[in-house]
Amino acid sequence: MTVTAITPPPHSTPAGLALGFLTGGVVGASLAAFISGCVVEKASLIVTGLVLPAVYGLVFFLATLPRRAREAAVAPRTALAVIESLEAAGGETSDVPVRFDLTVAPDDGPAYRAEIRQDIHVAELPDYRPRGIVVVEYPPDRPWKVRIVKRPTPEWEERAAVARVDSAPGPPMRSESPAGRADGFLTLFGLLLGVAAVPALFRADLFPSREGESGAPPRPSVSSSSTTTVVSATGTVTLGPGRSMLDEGDLRKALESLTQGGDDRPALTVVVRDRLLTVVFSPGGANAAGFDPRSLPYDRLPGLVDEAGSGVGSPRSWQLTADRVTGSLRLRVVVTGDGGTTTLEADGQGKVLRRSGS
Incomplete structure (x- = not known):
């Protein structure tokens, strides 16, 4: 040959x-x-x-x-091949991947070596052994893409039973080159x-903190020890450790930091805690319902908090809420301490209207 x-x-x-x-x-x-x-x-x-x-x-x-x-x-060609060696890899299914080293002997061409990988059912593995003759198919333009025919026609099965194929020299071609x-x-x-x-x-999208939701530059902080954040209709100011919104001038500066730059939107609600200020602005603009957050009676707020906390022992927390849902502006102060909770309500000028609780 x-x-x-x-x-x-x-x-x-x-x-x-x-x-x-x-x-x-x-x-x-x-x-x-x-x-x-x-x-x-x-x-x-x-x-x-x-x-x-x-x-x-x-x-x-x-x-x-x-x-x-x-x-x-392109119709595949059929030929006989001899198994030079085979190696089965472990698998968790009934079909086991097997590496075959074959010598393929076409009827109309020279024999050549080919290395392939093909799944074989575990029950059929004993049918494949070194020097065994098998029937294979391959595309004529890609002879390295060899596949073993598991159920050949009776004619080819008969030929494989009596044929003898000599080994071809040279390294095998691989159907999938690394x-x-x-x-x-x-x-x-x-x-x-x-x-x-x-x-x-x-x-x-990934770095929205560098600009506001409307595309405008972020508003500056009150100071190096506070943080101002404005997202859509909500603005917050957080003071640093050791400071309080009741300190002289801090609440006024915090509110001005949220309303500077020509932003004259009315506020629906202003909530003040010891180190946190939250303002919910009206989404309707300057003509919408609400009140000017800069109109709060700043000088009266520390006194209102002290008066509300006078009957609760040692105060642990306080919160002041300003809103104008209907009618005039109302202030509501809630102080919680060891002796209970006191609620105090005042008008927009800081005049106490009622008190409840401890």
Whole structure:
């Protein structure tokens, strides 16, 4: 039998390298977008992470459809082969992956070596042994893609029973060549590039703290020991340790920090605690219902808190609420201490109207 060289399967090609790079980029971008979206609770990022691989898979399927159709139109060839060696890998199912080293002997060409992996049912493993003859099929243009025919026709089964196939020299061709260094490098580079592209493209979504919800610059803090936050219709000011909203001038400065810059929206509710100020603004603008938070009787507030806490022993906490749901502005002070809780109500000028509790 004459033995000639057969063209081995192609390794890295420009198209294969580009495909590996693109696949790595899509995988990296999808994972980064999905994880980032879950962390910052952005639906757009989560949807991007889910849709991107689906779109990529659809495009890949449509792009390779003509090639796969051409390959499917080519009738496979049938030949005899001898098992040079085989090695079964462990599996958790009834089908065990087996690596076969075969010498394939086509009727119209030279014999050649091929290494393949194929799943074999565990009950059929004894039928395959070294130097055993099997019937195989392969595409004529890709002879390395060999598959063992488990149920050959009676004619080929009869031929395999009486045939003798000599071993072919040379290293076996592999149906799936291992990826080279260039393939792995480009895939990894694409993966990292995809991960880095997400923060660049969705910077506004991932880092919203650098600008307000309306796109305006953040409002400045009262001082280096306090923090001011404005989100939509709610503004908060938190003082640093050792300070209190009852300290002279601190509550006024805190309210001015939320209303500076021409923001004259009325407030629906103002809630003051020891180190925290919360203002809920009216979403309707300057003409909406509410009151001007700067009109509070600042000088009377410490006295109201002291008066409400005079009957509760050692005060532990206090809260002042100002609102004008209907009618005129009302102030409500609640102080809790060792001796119970006292509630005090006053008008917009700080005049006490009623008191209840301890």
